Amino acid sequence: xxxxxxxFALILALLLALVxxxxxxxxxxxxxxxxxxxxxxxxxxxxxxxxxxxxALAYSFLTLDFSVVNxxxxxxxxxxxxxxxxxxxxxxxxxxxLWTFILGLWTMAVTLFSRHLPExxxxxxxxxxxxxxxxxxxFMLATSNPFLRMEMAMDGSDLNPLLQDPGMVVHxxxxxxxxxxxxxxxxxxxxxxxxxxxxxxxxxxxxxWTTAAWSFLTVGIMMGSWWAYYELGWGxxxxxDPVENASLMPWLVGTALIHSLAVTEKRGxxxxxxxxxxxxxxxxxxxxxxxxxxxxxxxxxxxxxxPTRGLFILMFLLVVIGGSLLLFALRASQVGLGGRFxxxxxxxxxxxxxxxxxxxxxxxxxxxxxxxxxxxxxxxKISVGPPYFNSVFVPLVTPLIFLSGIGPLARWKQVxxxxxxxxxxxxxxxxxxxxxxxxxxxxEWKPMVSLGYLLSLWIxxxxxxxxxxxxxTSAGWSANFYGMNLAxxxxxxxxxxxxxxxxxxxxxxxxxxxGDTITVQDYTFRFDGVKDMVGPNYKGSRGTLEVSRNGxxxxxxxxEKRIYTASGMPxxxxxxxxGLTRDLYTALGESLDGGAWSVRxxxxxFVVWIWIGAVLMALGGLLAITDRRYRTSRKKxxxxx
Amino acid sequence: MKRFxxxxxxxxxxxxxxAVGLKLDPREVPSPLIGKPAPDFKLALLSDSAKxxxxxxxxxxxxxxxxxxxxxxxxRQEHEVLLDLSKQGGVPIYGMDYKDQPxxxxxxxxxxxxxxxxxxxxLDGRAGINYxxxxxPETYLIDKNGIIRYKHxxxxxxxxxxxxxxxxxxxxxx
Amino acid sequence: xxxxxxxxxxxxxxxxxANEAKPLAEDxxxxxxxxxxxxxxxxxxxxxxxxxxxxxxxxxxxxxxIREQIRAGKSDEQxxxxxxxxxxxxVLYNPPVKPLTWLLWFGPFALLIGSxxxxxxxxxRRGNRPVDEPLSEEEKKRVADLLGNNGNKS
Numbered sequence: 001x002x003x004x005x006x007x008f009a010l011i012l013a014l015l016l017a018l019v020x021x022x023x024x025x026x027x028x029x030x031x032x033x034x035x036x037x038x039x040x041x042x043x044x045x046x047x048x049x050x051x052x053x054x055x056a057l058a059y060s061f062l063t064l065d066f067s068v069v070n071x072x073x074x075x076x077x078x079x080x081x082x083x084x085x086x087x088x089x090x091x092x093x094x095x096x097x098l099w100t101f102i103l104g105l106w107t108m109a110v111t112l113f114s115r116h117l118p119e120x121x122x123x124x125x126x127x128x129x130x131x132x133x134x135x136x137x138x139f140m141l142a143t144s145n146p147f148l149r150m151e152m153a154m155d156g157s158d159l160n161p162l163l164q165d166p167g168m169v170v171h172x173x174x175x176x177x178x179x180x181x182x183x184x185x186x187x188x189x190x191x192x193x194x195x196x197x198x199x200x201x202x203x204x205x206x207x208x209w210t211t212a213a214w215s216f217l218t219v220g221i222m223m224g225s226w227w228a229y230y231e232l233g234w235g236x237x238x239x240x241d242p243v244e245n246a247s248l249m250p251w252l253v254g255t256a257l258i259h260s261l262a263v264t265e266k267r268g269x270x271x272x273x274x275x276x277x278x279x280x281x282x283x284x285x286x287x288x289x290x291x292x293x294x295x296x297x298x299x300x301x302x303x304x305x306x307p308t309r310g311l312f313i314l315m316f317l318l319v320v321i322g323g324s325l326l327l328f329a330l331r332a333s334q335v336g337l338g339g340r341f342x343x344x345x346x347x348x349x350x351x352x353x354x355x356x357x358x359x360x361x362x363x364x365x366x367x368x369x370x371x372x373x374x375x376x377x378x379x380x381k382i383s384v385g386p387p388y389f390n391s392v393f394v395p396l397v398t399p400l401i402f403l404s405g406i407g408p409l410a411r412w413k414q415v416x417x418x419x420x421x422x423x424x425x426x427x428x429x430x431x432x433x434x435x436x437x438x439x440x441x442x443x444e445w446k447p448m449v450s451l452g453y454l455l456s457l458w459i460x461x462x463x464x465x466x467x468x469x470x471x472x473t474s475a476g477w478s479a480n481f482y483g484m485n486l487a488x489x490x491x492x493x494x495x496x497x498x499x500x501x502x503x504x505x506x507x508x509x510x511x512x513x514x515g516d517t518i519t520v521q522d523y524t525f526r527f528d529g530v531k532d533m534v535g536p537n538y539k540g541s542r543g544t545l546e547v548s549r550n551g552x553x554x555x556x557x558x559x560e561k562r563i564y565t566a567s568g569m570p571x572x573x574x575x576x577x578x579g580l581t582r583d584l585y586t587a588l589g590e591s592l593d594g595g596a597w598s599v600r601x602x603x604x605x606f607v608v609w610i611w612i613g614a615v616l617m618a619l620g621g622l623l624a625i626t627d628r629r630y631r632t633s634r635k636k637x638x639x640x641x
Numbered sequence: 642m643k644r645f646x647x648x649x650x651x652x653x654x655x656x657x658x659x660a661v662g663l664k665l666d667p668r669e670v671p672s673p674l675i676g677k678p679a680p681d682f683k684l685a686l687l688s689d690s691a692k693x694x695x696x697x698x699x700x701x702x703x704x705x706x707x708x709x710x711x712x713x714x715x716x717r718q719e720h721e722v723l724l725d726l727s728k729q730g731g732v733p734i735y736g737m738d739y740k741d742q743p744x745x746x747x748x749x750x751x752x753x754x755x756x757x758x759x760x761x762x763x764l765d766g767r768a769g770i771n772y773x774x775x776x777x778p779e780t781y782l783i784d785k786n787g788i789i790r791y792k793h794x795x796x797x798x799x800x801x802x803x804x805x806x807x808x809x810x811x812x813x814x815x
Numbered sequence: 816x817x818x819x820x821x822x823x824x825x826x827x828x829x830x831x832x833a834n835e836a837k838p839l840a841e842d843x844x845x846x847x848x849x850x851x852x853x854x855x856x857x858x859x860x861x862x863x864x865x866x867x868x869x870x871x872x873x874x875x876x877x878x879x880x881i882r883e884q885i886r887a888g889k890s891d892e893q894x895x896x897x898x899x900x901x902x903x904x905x906v907l908y909n910p911p912v913k914p915l916t917w918l919l920w921f922g923p924f925a926l927l928i929g930s931x932x933x934x935x936x937x938x939x940r941r942g943n944r945p946v947d948e949p950l951s952e953e954e955k956k957r958v959a960d961l962l963g964n965n966g967n968k969s
Binding site for chain 3: 236340342348351352380382513
């Protein structure tokens with residue numbers, strides 16, 4: 001009964017999405033206020049029914065309804081309660097429902113927090129989001145019904161062990177909040193193109209939404225990277241896997257969009273460009289969904305693939321992205337040019353930032369799809385992996401990070417070059433000096449370490465110069481200004497983490513008998529053997545490693561090897577002692593003869609900085625949203641209602 | 642203005658490639674050995690470990706070389722197809738038992754029937770590496786001069802046999 | 816694990832018979848070269864793991880093959896040639912630079928140079944000197960209107 005209710009709710013949501021898109025869009029075109037006023041209630045009702053469907057699926061999972069195909073394939077009677085719930089979005093069907101649910105959440109947020117929007121703008125934004133929602137609902141109902149019934153099964157085949165992890169409880173929803181959040185910026189861009197009203201106020205409306213989505217995506221990607229680090233057992237934090245690339249591309253374009261919106265809001269420039277980026281960020285989110293769901297690329301992370309679904313999503317992409325780009329081509333030339341600026345100005349710095357970010361996106365897209373291109377043309381099969389991405393990415397990101405130090409200190413319109421140089425020369429000199437000398441204290445001097453430190457120090461120094469400058473002029477609190485600086489500091493922190501762990505990580509692969517010790521970078525690991533263990537839905541072996549440093553105990557680690565009963569899948573659960581300056585990472589290998597085990601040990605200096613930096617970036621974004629100029633207009637709007 | 646049409650153009654091309662990509666299998670790796678001489682080996686026979694077979698012994702014949710193992714579940718799928726083929730007798734099939742216990746392999750042949758003229762035993766998988774084996778079962782078509790002409794990865798189906806392998810066999814036998 | 820082994824495990828630390836654990840690889844130099852090589856090679860079975868990271872059977876065999884070839888005095892290029900002869904360019908995570916991959920390798924940098932050049936030309940064309948284009952009265956009013964700053968929006 002409950003699954004049928006969920007199915008029915010999805011059908012109603014589909015119809016409501018149609019109402020939500022057609023009436024307001026046509027109404028806005030014909031200037032019919034009655035039709036336009038349908039937007040909000042239709043959007044809210046649509047969200048309600050999607051939420052009911054989501055609740056129904058979650059209920060089926062929690063109550064282990066093995067008459068539902070989706071539940072049977074992705075759950076098990078012995079699966080712990082929390083994973084029974086998260087299994088709701090562990091499957092392809094469920095994750096599409098989560099996608100639509102989150103799209104509904106964002107639409108609700110727009111109806112609640114954008115009361116100051118003019119009626120026609122609101123109608124168009126909600127209408128466009130309704131169209132996207134319609135596409136996804138139709139996709140689900142046509143090819144991926146999450147409520148499909150079958151003959152009652154005895155038990156399920158269990159959730160993929162990779163997903164049975166606390167990180168997977170929050171990672172997909174937050175990542176989707178980011179992906180789907182770009183739909184708001186997208187809807188604003190399309191609405192602006194449709195109405196022909198593209199001005200500074202458009203950028204101001206769109207900015208907090210874009211920044212919010214970007215912050216979610218930042219945290220989502222960060223969690224995915226951290227999850228891969230501790231869960232895949234290889235100790236790597238970024239693999240340039242197609243699925244990771246699919247999330248990185250919208251992030252890069254989203255980052256470009258945030259910066260471009262700043263110019264459009266402050267100076268009225270780059271309007272067509274900003275609209276293009278807003279379309280691009282969401283298009284790449286959709287493209288990412290296609291790449292992950294269609295099976296055109298093989299990946300360690302793709303959990304569900306099906307070519308017929310791929311065909312549907314491809315048609316959907318053609319309509320949504322193709323339609324948007326066509327609209328863009330028709331309307332963009334009518335957009336005005338905005339304020340002029342000199343060759344050396346904050347505008348041109350931001351433009352170069354955009355070019356570098358887009359080139360980086362292009363490189364990721366090219367690398368991800370190049371094997372497919374060659375294969376489709378019958379020119380053979382090749383692989384494009386981490387060596388390619390690293391060697392192309394570093395030369396693009398280096399000038400980008402360097403510019404992000406100068407940009408915020410540069411004046412709009414025209415920079416007084418000698419003055420800026422005078423402001424920066426001491427900071428630059430100090431950064432170079434420290435960056436060259438510091439790696440000597442870390443052991444081996446390496447050019448890449450110096451480069452990493454230079455970039456990081458450069459950001460720290462320029463942020464300090466900027467903040468001090470602002471305090472001197474006593475310009476007062478600006479959430480936007482401090483948010484930006486915090487996010488830039490986050491980049492500096494991430495760069496340190498990446499530099500340290502890529503250059504100074506130590507790894508040992510050893511055979512350990514009970515009582516054996518091994519020393520890695522001052523840390524002594526003593527192997528105290530392996531015990532059998534039984535988990536709720538797995539059996540396994542649990543090792544014990546005592547870690548000490550100079551005779552003082554540091555930590556006890558318990559890496560595990562598990563075999564999940566239902567699927568028979570073997571699984572390595574690493575054990576990590578986290579620390580601000582180093583992680584100690586251990587994983588059990590195979591059981592060897594004589595009671596010995598092969599053990600993998602890593603000393604990973606500063607690895608958590610990678611993720612701390614990402615969190616700082618996201619916090620910077622969230623801080624910027626609280627800026628008064630977004631809030632005042634909202635308060636006034638809501639006070640009136 | 643024309644330049645605003647560029648993104649749309651790029652996107653359409655991209656969709657074209659993705660549409661073609663839907664029909665391709667990203668997991669299939671074409672063999673660079675096609676058109677090259679079949680790598681040499683000298684391996685013991687499953688039926689009689691005292692005897693050895695090498696591709697050189699089969700010069701002058703067009704033959705199928707099928708890599709299989711008793712532990713390989715999808716090898717069971719093609720077993721029936723191979724048996725039928727061997728009964729028709731159009732082309733001799735030689736097998737290679739890849740990284741397997743010879744006893745287990747013999748048991749499989751005893752139980753399900755033996756489509757192979759002979760099976761060689763590749764205990765450590767070294768011969769397999771020379772043939773670029775990455776997933777069992779794999780099937781190679783080798784011509785009279787000992788050149789590999791075709792490779793199929795995964796279970797041989799009736800369709801693959803009638804559409805690809807047998808026409809090529811006929812052509813090569815002339 | 817049997818109970819007596821647990822007893823042994825508990826007792827052993829006190830016995831202070833700690834031995835230094837032995838590296839799994841007999842020859843650390845070969846091992847290092849093997850890992851450096853196999854990190855840039857793709858595992859064929861699991862496909863999205865490197866040969867170094869994969870636990871698949873074939874990956875283990877291939878790692879062993881690489882070790883033996885290194886011990887036999889083969890250069891890195893010879894080892895890579897050996898693998899590409901059997902599995903094709905597909906095993907290389909670092910695609911070779913050849914006409915077919917020029918777009919891949921040089922495309923991003925050509926795009927970068929082209930865009931920066933385009934930006935330069937754009938700024939030059941619009942005139943180097945910044946001129947402020949203030950909003951017209953009507954535009955200002957509309958901005959204020961839309962942002963609800965005047966508080967009496969319809």
